[in-house]
Amino acid sequence: MALMTSMRERMHVVLWALLILFLLSMTIGGLVGGANIIDEIFGRVNPADAIGVVEGNRITPDEFIRAVNIRVEQYRSSGQDPDERLLHNIRNEVWDNYIQDILIYQKIDEIGLTATDEEVLHHLRNNPPQFLIQDPTFLTDGVFDPAKYEQAINNPQGNEWVEIEQFMKNTYIPNYKLQQYIASSVVVTNDEVYNQYIKDNVDYTIEGIHIIGRKLQDEVAQPTDDELYTYYIEHLDEYIKDETRNIRYASWKKSPEKIDTSRVYEEALSIIEEANSGSDFAKLADQWTEDPSNQVTPDSGRGGNLGWFGKGQMVPTFDEAAFSADAGEIAGPVLSRFGYHIIKVHDTRQKDGNDEINASHILLKINMGSQTRESLRRKATRFSYDAQDFGFEAALDTHQISVQNADNLESLSISVKGIGYLRDVVQFAFNDQTEIGTVSDRLENDNFYVIAVLDSIIPEGTNPFENVKGKISRILTIDKQKSAALVLATDIKSKVDDGATLTDLVSDDSRLELVATDKKKLSRGFNSIGRSYGIIGALMNSEVGNVVGPLETARGYAVVRLLDVAPIDSTDFQKKEVNIYTSLTNNAQQEAFDTWLTELKDGVEIIDNRKYFY
Numbered sequence: 001m002a003l004m005t006s007m008r009e010r011m012h013v014v015l016w017a018l019l020i021l022f023l024l025s026m027t028i029g030g031l032v033g034g035a036n037i038i039d040e041i042f043g044r045v046n047p048a049d050a051i052g053v054v055e056g057n058r059i060t061p062d063e064f065i066r067a068v069n070i071r072v073e074q075y076r077s078s079g080q081d082p083d084e085r086l087l088h089n090i091r092n093e094v095w096d097n098y099i100q101d102i103l104i105y106q107k108i109d110e111i112g113l114t115a116t117d118e119e120v121l122h123h124l125r126n127n128p129p130q131f132l133i134q135d136p137t138f139l140t141d142g143v144f145d146p147a148k149y150e151q152a153i154n155n156p157q158g159n160e161w162v163e164i165e166q167f168m169k170n171t172y173i174p175n176y177k178l179q180q181y182i183a184s185s186v187v188v189t190n191d192e193v194y195n196q197y198i199k200d201n202v203d204y205t206i207e208g209i210h211i212i213g214r215k216l217q218d219e220v221a222q223p224t225d226d227e228l229y230t231y232y233i234e235h236l237d238e239y240i241k242d243e244t245r246n247i248r249y250a251s252w253k254k255s256p257e258k259i260d261t262s263r264v265y266e267e268a269l270s271i272i273e274e275a276n277s278g279s280d281f282a283k284l285a286d287q288w289t290e291d292p293s294n295q296v297t298p299d300s301g302r303g304g305n306l307g308w309f310g311k312g313q314m315v316p317t318f319d320e321a322a323f324s325a326d327a328g329e330i331a332g333p334v335l336s337r338f339g340y341h342i343i344k345v346h347d348t349r350q351k352d353g354n355d356e357i358n359a360s361h362i363l364l365k366i367n368m369g370s371q372t373r374e375s376l377r378r379k380a381t382r383f384s385y386d387a388q389d390f391g392f393e394a395a396l397d398t399h400q401i402s403v404q405n406a407d408n409l410e411s412l413s414i415s416v417k418g419i420g421y422l423r424d425v426v427q428f429a430f431n432d433q434t435e436i437g438t439v440s441d442r443l444e445n446d447n448f449y450v451i452a453v454l455d456s457i458i459p460e461g462t463n464p465f466e467n468v469k470g471k472i473s474r475i476l477t478i479d480k481q482k483s484a485a486l487v488l489a490t491d492i493k494s495k496v497d498d499g500a501t502l503t504d505l506v507s508d509d510s511r512l513e514l515v516a517t518d519k520k521k522l523s524r525g526f527n528s529i530g531r532s533y534g535i536i537g538a539l540m541n542s543e544v545g546n547v548v549g550p551l552e553t554a555r556g557y558a559v560v561r562l563l564d565v566a567p568i569d570s571t572d573f574q575k576k577e578v579n580i581y582t583s584l585t586n587n588a589q590q591e592a593f594d595t596w597l598t599e600l601k602d603g604v605e606i607i608d609n610r611k612y613f614y
Contacts, residue, residue, distance in 0.1 A: 205518070205564040206526060207561050209489075211489045223473055244409060246407045247429050248406075251449065254376060254444075257368075264339065272342055289364075305360045306358075318361075341361050345358070377442070409429055515528050522539065522540070
């Protein structure tokens with residue numbers, strides 16, 4: 001009672017405080033682009049103001065979208081038009097780069113890394129950034145020309161170097177110094193270089209026995225419910241899940257129909273008529289064919305030329321039509337699973353008693369046309385209207401559409417079972433305005449039109465035991481099989497040490513897999529065993545004749561006898577030593593940087609609002 005009285009007495013103060021905060025947010029919001037001070041105080045960020053915040057640094061939607069668009073244009077300029085999945089990957093790449101850049105620049109400021117004018121000049125002359133090395137201005141026959149570059153540095157025509165110098169001073173050199181700072185902890189020893197040479201260049205010959213855990217499945221007891229539940233309880237933190245949502249959806253696949261087949265057939269007849277009227281077949285092929293192997297460069301093709309080929313090398317319908325035609329004749333349209341082919345036979349011959357022909361072709365793929373696309377779009381739209389007006393179930397019955405389920409969608413899911421990548425469906429399911437029973441508008445990806453309905457919402461919490469029981473069973477079964485393989489491998493090793501031959505042991509036990517005499521470089525991996533770091537280390541520390549094991553492999557355990565080690569070519573080592581050192585150093589420095597960056601990210605406050613945009 002006293003608590004309620006106290007709250008009532010303080011409520012007018014709370015209300016006045018909220019009013020003041022509201023007025024402040026209106027005032028300050030007008031100055032800083034709509035930021036909500038209440039959100040700021042409670043650690044929230046309005047998605048309209050920031051698509052993300054990293055350690056207090058805002059990433060605005062405009063700048064993020066601009067960065068994504070620049071990356072998309074880079075793909076398009078290289079001839080690749082990003083689809084939805086690639087676009088998603090690009091957004092993730094840009095996001096990761098923003099986080100990395102913000103943290104790196106904060107660390108540069110913290111350490112106090114700067115650059116002098118002398119350092120700028122030194123780096124421009126001796127360590128130019130990659131974009132300058134690749135600039136067409138400084139290329140000769142596609143290769144960086146130091147003379148052209150030096151000429152440009154020594155004879156500036158105006159202020160063209162000012163922005164580059166600022167970039168070098170404020171960004172490039174501080175980043176370079178940071179990398180050197182991190183790399184200074186990396187040490188590659190002579191022993192590491194020598195050992196890497198051995199792994200890559202020296203032949204080791206072995207024989208052995210591989211005990212594969214899966215082959216022991218009949219001997220291993222299935223995990224009991226008590227074992228499964230005990231594992232579940234011990235690993236409970238692995239089964240904590242966010243809120244998930246279940247939907248159902250109707251879909252219309254974007255695929256060609258009969259009208260499209262007829263349309264492409266008529267196009268093929270028209271091209272044949274043009275070719276028979278004297279038009280050059282090669283030019284027609286370069287103009288019309290959709291065979292990707294015809295393209296040599298963006299501006300030239302092969303004229304549809306297939307060269308010489310024999311019977312059975314092409315799909316059956318193509319093969320039959322081509323070998324039924326005479327030299328100089330045009331055959332088609334011929335339908336195959338690839339589309340319609342128009343074939344021109346240039347010549348025929350017999351080689352080694354077999355018929356061969358030299359031919360060219362034009363491939364016309366049967367793609368969905370605009371009429372089919374519009375028809376499917378109308379069907380999906382009508383279904384959406386009916387589902388929203390009369391209910392999803394009624395629309396299914398009226399339109400005679402089958403339905404599919406997509407369960408356990410997460411807010412960051414990017415694909416939907418049965419339809420592939422379609423982020424819009426996930427956004428619909430998790431929209432604040434979407435309630436159970438809400439029907440979506442028409443949604444689409446490259447392959448489907450989709451109408452979805454939200455079926456249920458599963459709150460965040462711990463994934464029930466029954467939901468993960470099967471997964472745990474597989475984990476424990478594999479563990480049991482591997483444990484059984486270790487016991488058997490230990491017994492095999494003992495028998496080999498006592499004089500038993502590998503061949504006899506394998507012939508007496510079908511569970512064992514013989515590793516016959518095998519000579520390989522250690523870095524390549526051996527037959528059956530594969531590439532195992534444990535085996536590499538054991539063999540490098542063994543002498544010829546030694547039996548080592550049991551050694552863990554990806555599939556079980558192995559017992560191995562070292563039969564021979566090729567002599568080391570000291571002259572070859574001296575030739576390769578510097579390159580090996582450079583490669584190991586670069587890898588170690590990259591690993592050191594990745595580890596440093598990962599540790600830097602740990603504990604960093606990151607607000608991610610991307611789900612409100614994509």
